Amino acid sequence: MTETFKAREFEVEKGVWAIFPGLCKGCGLCIQKCPKKCMSWSDVLGVYGTPSVEINNECIACGICQTFCPDCAISVAKKKGEE
Numbered sequence: 101m102t103e104t105f106k107a108r109e110f111e112v113e114k115g116v117w118a119i120f121p122g123l124c125k126g127c128g129l130c131i132q133k134c135p136k137k138c139m140s141w142s143d144v145l146g147v148y149g150t151p152s153v154e155i156n157n158e159c160i161a162c163g164i165c166q167t168f169c170p171d172c173a174i175s176v177a178k179k180k181g182e183e
Contacts, residue, residue, distance in 0.1 A: 123172060163176040
């Protein structure tokens, strides 16, 4: 059960982006709202057996995906000194 809420972290130039597959229901709102279109469906399944999401290196750690996620499945932390 502890694996359920383990984050998958991706370090990008401007920050650290994390997804909690155990919370992601695969709604896709984050993909729709991403200004860089750097998100895609992952092979890792979410809470309902639907694909969760992942990012590529184009992510600017803006946090918009985190804001729109209705299930708090995404966490974005900017690196120090980044605006």
